[in-house]
Amino acid sequence: MSDKADVWQGTLALMVLKTLETLGPLHGYGIARRIEQTSAHHLALNYGTLYPALLKLEQEGYIASEWGVSENNRKAKFYRLTRAGRKQLEKEAREWERTTAILARFLTPGEEAP
Amino acid sequence: MRSLRAVLLRLAGSFGAARHDREIAAELESHLQLHIDDHVRAGMTPDEARRTAILALGGVVQTTERYRDRRGLPFFDALRQDLVYAVRVLRRNPGFTATAVITFALGIGANSAIFSIVNAILLRPLPLADPSQLVMIFATEARRSLQFDGVSYPAFIDWQEQNRSFESMAAFANQSLPLGTGDEVVAARGKVVTANLFDVVGVQPAIGRAFREWRLQSADVVVLSDGFWKRHFGGSPAAIGQTVRIDERPHTIVGVMPSRFTLDGDSEDFFQPLGVDANRNRGFLRTVGRLRRGVTLEQARDDLSTITRRLERLYPDSHAGVGANLVPMADAVARRVRMGLLTIMSVVGVVLLIACANVASLMLARGATRQQELALRAALGAGRFRLVRQLLTESAVIAAAGGILGLLVAHWTASALAAAVADQFRVPGIESVRTDGMVLLFTLCVSAAAGLGFGIAPAFACLSTDPSERLREASRSATGRRAPRARRGLVIAETALALALLVGGGTLLRTFLKLRATPPGFNSASLIKADLSLPLPSFLQLDTRVGFYRAALQRARALPGVRAAAFVSILPLNNRNNTESFHIVGKPDPSPTRGFNAVFNIASAGYFKMMGIPIRTGREVEERDAAGAPDVAVINEAAARAFWPGESPLGRQIVLPINDEASQTLTVVGVVGDVRQASLGILPRPEIVVSPMQSRLRGNSITIVAQTAGAPQALTGSLRAAVHSANPLVPISRIATVDDVVSNSIVEPRLYATLLGAFALLALVLASVGLYGLIAYSVSQRRHEFGVRVALGAAQSTIMRLVVGEGLYLAAAGVGIGLVVAVAATRLLVGLVVGVEPKDPVTFAAVTFVLVAAAMLASYIPARRAARIDPIVALRDE
Numbered sequence: 001m002s003d004k005a006d007v008w009q010g011t012l013a014l015m016v017l018k019t020l021e022t023l024g025p026l027h028g029y030g031i032a033r034r035i036e037q038t039s040a041h042h043l044a045l046n047y048g049t050l051y052p053a054l055l056k057l058e059q060e061g062y063i064a065s066e067w068g069v070s071e072n073n074r075k076a077k078f079y080r081l082t083r084a085g086r087k088q089l090e091k092e093a094r095e096w097e098r099t100t101a102i103l104a105r106f107l108t109p110g111e112e113a114p
Numbered sequence: 115m116r117s118l119r120a121v122l123l124r125l126a127g128s129f130g131a132a133r134h135d136r137e138i139a140a141e142l143e144s145h146l147q148l149h150i151d152d153h154v155r156a157g158m159t160p161d162e163a164r165r166t167a168i169l170a171l172g173g174v175v176q177t178t179e180r181y182r183d184r185r186g187l188p189f190f191d192a193l194r195q196d197l198v199y200a201v202r203v204l205r206r207n208p209g210f211t212a213t214a215v216i217t218f219a220l221g222i223g224a225n226s227a228i229f230s231i232v233n234a235i236l237l238r239p240l241p242l243a244d245p246s247q248l249v250m251i252f253a254t255e256a257r258r259s260l261q262f263d264g265v266s267y268p269a270f271i272d273w274q275e276q277n278r279s280f281e282s283m284a285a286f287a288n289q290s291l292p293l294g295t296g297d298e299v300v301a302a303r304g305k306v307v308t309a310n311l312f313d314v315v316g317v318q319p320a321i322g323r324a325f326r327e328w329r330l331q332s333a334d335v336v337v338l339s340d341g342f343w344k345r346h347f348g349g350s351p352a353a354i355g356q357t358v359r360i361d362e363r364p365h366t367i368v369g370v371m372p373s374r375f376t377l378d379g380d381s382e383d384f385f386q387p388l389g390v391d392a393n394r395n396r397g398f399l400r401t402v403g404r405l406r407r408g409v410t411l412e413q414a415r416d417d418l419s420t421i422t423r424r425l426e427r428l429y430p431d432s433h434a435g436v437g438a439n440l441v442p443m444a445d446a447v448a449r450r451v452r453m454g455l456l457t458i459m460s461v462v463g464v465v466l467l468i469a470c471a472n473v474a475s476l477m478l479a480r481g482a483t484r485q486q487e488l489a490l491r492a493a494l495g496a497g498r499f500r501l502v503r504q505l506l507t508e509s510a511v512i513a514a515a516g517g518i519l520g521l522l523v524a525h526w527t528a529s530a531l532a533a534a535v536a537d538q539f540r541v542p543g544i545e546s547v548r549t550d551g552m553v554l555l556f557t558l559c560v561s562a563a564a565g566l567g568f569g570i571a572p573a574f575a576c577l578s579t580d581p582s583e584r585l586r587e588a589s590r591s592a593t594g595r596r597a598p599r600a601r602r603g604l605v606i607a608e609t610a611l612a613l614a615l616l617v618g619g620g621t622l623l624r625t626f627l628k629l630r631a632t633p634p635g636f637n638s639a640s641l642i643k644a645d646l647s648l649p650l651p652s653f654l655q656l657d658t659r660v661g662f663y664r665a666a667l668q669r670a671r672a673l674p675g676v677r678a679a680a681f682v683s684i685l686p687l688n689n690r691n692n693t694e695s696f697h698i699v700g701k702p703d704p705s706p707t708r709g710f711n712a713v714f715n716i717a718s719a720g721y722f723k724m725m726g727i728p729i730r731t732g733r734e735v736e737e738r739d740a741a742g743a744p745d746v747a748v749i750n751e752a753a754a755r756a757f758w759p760g761e762s763p764l765g766r767q768i769v770l771p772i773n774d775e776a777s778q779t780l781t782v783v784g785v786v787g788d789v790r791q792a793s794l795g796i797l798p799r800p801e802i803v804v805s806p807m808q809s810r811l812r813g814n815s816i817t818i819v820a821q822t823a824g825a826p827q828a829l830t831g832s833l834r835a836a837v838h839s840a841n842p843l844v845p846i847s848r849i850a851t852v853d854d855v856v857s858n859s860i861v862e863p864r865l866y867a868t869l870l871g872a873f874a875l876l877a878l879v880l881a882s883v884g885l886y887g888l889i890a891y892s893v894s895q896r897r898h899e900f901g902v903r904v905a906l907g908a909a910q911s912t913i914m915r916l917v918v919g920e921g922l923y924l925a926a927a928g929v930g931i932g933l934v935v936a937v938a939a940t941r942l943l944v945g946l947v948v949g950v951e952p953k954d955p956v957t958f959a960a961v962t963f964v965l966v967a968a969a970m971l972a973s974y975i976p977a978r979r980a981a982r983i984d985p986i987v988a989l990r991d992e
Contacts, residue, residue: 027144027145027148028141028145029144029145029148029149030148033152046170046171046172047145047149047170047171047172047177048171048172048173048176048177048180049172049180051138051141051142051145051177051180051181052180052181052183052184055181055184055185056120056184059119059120059123059124059184060117060119060120061119070144070148072148072151074144074147074148074151075140075144076141076144076145076148077140077141077144
């Protein structure tokens with residue numbers, strides 16, 4: 001069994017949004033690579049799962065896409081964050097932080113609530 | 115909202131699949147290229163790089179599939195596939211599809227057409243405020259078994275003041291009076307109403323005001339209907355304040371009701387305030403009440419029956435046996451046609467059942483021939499649910515096509531049907547029959563339910579066995595198999611239902627024919643009649659009336675083409691009920707409070723001869739029975755039997771009370787033959803006829819009848835002119851030939867017989883088609899067996915007998931069940947048309963014969979085909 005964690009849908013969307021915010025317009029392959037690198041290869045990303053997730057975000061209006069040319073002159077579809085996507089990213093990031101903070105309190109031993 | 119946007123985009127994504135597929139393919143290819151470039155840079159061979167890249171992606175096909183699922187809605191995609199496939203399959207079998215769609219369209223069309231009439235008449239709300247709270251209250255009288263009688267003014271006041279269930283209560287009565295505007299006098303239909311009536315029904319005049327005081331003495335004001343106002347005042351608001359003459363007395367117009375306002379479905383011309391009438395015996399008022407919130411009809415019934423019991427104790431003379439009958443306003447208005455409509459509605463429901471059975475049977479037959487296809491699809495991995503869904507989609511497509519076609523049929527037939535009967539059935543709503551949202555909804559629901567109904571059983575039946583067995587079986591030729599039990603059951607049920615409908619239609623047809631053949635007791639040929647409305651104030655005096663009668667008769671008889679003319683107040687078959695109470699000199703009254711009862715009619719000299727009514731003994735009314743001469747009466751045979759059984763009525767005297775003080779003594783001078791007074795289906799009642807020159811009964815409607823040498827219609831204009839020249843103030847409400855009066859009197863039985871008969875024939879055709887389909891299928895399945903039989907020497911007639919025998923066996927089973935159903939069903943028709951005889955053996959025998967003949971024909975055609983099977987060809991097919 002691999003010790004890499006699987007990526008689940010909700011967090012994948014958040015990672016995609018954050019990636020696009022940080023790096024600006026990017027193609028699917030670039031997003032996938034970036035996610036792998038950022039997680040320091042702790043995540044086993046099945047690249048195939050990325051495309052339905054991108055489609056979903058596009059259908060929801062958080063990202064938009066257009067065809068362009070990559071750095072090494074390959075035709076590729078580039079995704080960029082929309083204004084709604086930026087807002088959604090802020091919101092989800094906040095929620096995620098709150099969730100992890102709560103979980104962290106549960107998991108940290110010895111510290112009783114005052 | 116984000117998710118709604120996504121759903122809509124996905125819905126849109128279900129279309130244009132090819133373009134989307136190209137797009138994702140290009141995107142994945144670019145993804146792989148980028149990945150490969152990276153790997154190659156890292157030192158891999160291109161082949162190895164590609165393989166690794168594909169692995170990391172998780173497979174191109176798999177990714178595309180996942181992407182597609184996200185792009186469209188998977189359920190919707192499958193539905194679209196099913197639909198496309200269903201349409202393709204159905205188009206490949208045009209014979210099957212056409213039969214199924216047309217069968218279903220006929221069933222749906224009949225239902226939607228009748229439903230649009232039911233919807234317009236029974237379901238659409240009345241043009242009154244909150245009509246569901248309105249209740250009509252009729253008086254009942256147990257002794258005369260009256261259910262819809264009127265109530266007297268004092269009793270109405272008692273109801274109104276003592277009840278606890280109604281917010282408010284109003285009363286009204288119909289009256290047809292001569293109404294004069296300017297120089298013109300017309301016979302107008304009006305209502306006298308209590309002043310609060312418009313408040314109770316919640317509709318106020320569109321212009322002007324309603325009546326002010328409650329319980330005022332009959333004031334000289336009038337509210338006009340919208341129609342009358344537009345016809346006679348051109349819709350001018352200046353009409354308010356003008357005067358019209360009602361019964362010659364001037365009345366001021368104070369208001370005009372909104373268009374479409376009608377109280378109980380009559381097309382009223384005017385409304386007048388009702389005066390006080392202290393007579394408890396004069397039950398002439400209809401009552402309408404508005405229920406208090408939260409009070410049920412049952413509670414209101416109990417409440418009123420307490421009051422009527424109290425009144426019975428207080429006024430035994432006038433209130434003995436009088437109760438109250440509460441009917442929701444909408445039902446009361448449509449009372450006459452409600453039962454007929456509901457009967458026809460259930461009949462078309464049965465027709466639809468038969469149609470569905472037919473289509474289901476067709477689907478089963480086709481399912482059997484598609485076993486191999488279905489088995490193959492199952493073997494290739496289609497789930498059972500997916501296959502059922504596919505088959506159901508096919509029935510849904512058939513149902514949708516049939517439903518649309520049926521709706522078109524209904525759209526055209528319903529309004530035509532309504533227009534054809536609107537004259538005879540003056541029911542509110544009949545003029546507004548149309549295909550509205552309710553009809554669309556009804557058609558949609560019925561089509562969907564029927565589509566599911568005829569689709570679901572065949573769909574599951576096709577899948578009942580496991581695929582491997584079906585594949586094996588289908589590859590063998592089916593030998594000697596009969597039609598499956600389910601189809602045989604369906605055909606038997608269809609036959610039974612068709613038989614029941616045929617018996618119903620046949621019974622009504624017989625009733626109608628019997629009615630039409632009933633001798634009415636008079637000869638209607640060459641007669642024309644005009645109904646007149648006498649303005650009472652100047653016609654109160656007998657002299658005035660006699661003067662008018664003489665003048666009118668003289669002018670009518672002088673018309674070219676007129677052989678004879680006479681006045682009568684109740685022409686036969688006119689459905690009016692003018693009974694009066696009287697005493698017989700020398701006989702005790704039947705009860706201390708009431709005298710004898712008979713229909714009182716008026717007829718001038720020569721009436722009976724002209725009408726061809728035979729004189730049994732004595733004489734009829736003659737010219738010498740004028741004012742001043744001894745008062746005479748002519749009675750009919752029913753009266754002679756009822757009042758003087760076994761004795762001669764000639765010379766006997768009766769006493770007719772005119773009002774509280776005066777009475778009139780009449781001497782019987784003759785007995786004439788009976789005529790059907792109310793309708794052909796109702797036996798003659800005792801009748802006493804008085805000369806119009808001597809009658810002191812007050813009535814304002816009278817009819818002049820003329821016998822013509824040629825066609826009576828030709829006299830319409832000149833008869834009108836003759837009456838007008840005799841007295842321009844007497845309006846004519848209606849002119850018609852007496853032949854028309856006779857045929858109009860049986861228009862209802864005729865309509866019901868026609869409708870039910872037509873639908874029963876439709877049912878017969880559908881059931882025959884069903885039987886034919888089954889037998890033809892069975893023959894095609896048994897080709898091999900028949901081939902073997904012929905090869906072994908069976909004669910053609912043997913084969914034919916075998917096939918026709920199967921059809922007759924099924925038909926016989928259906929007839930057996932159908933007869934039992936029919937016995938119960940025809941009993942329901944008794945209340946619909948007067949004179950229906952349930953369990954009429956002639957009808958049952960005739961219908962059974964027709965059905966068996968149809969079954970013979972339906973199985974003969976496939977039987978002939980079976981008999982002509984060439985054994986060599988049939989066996990080579992193996």
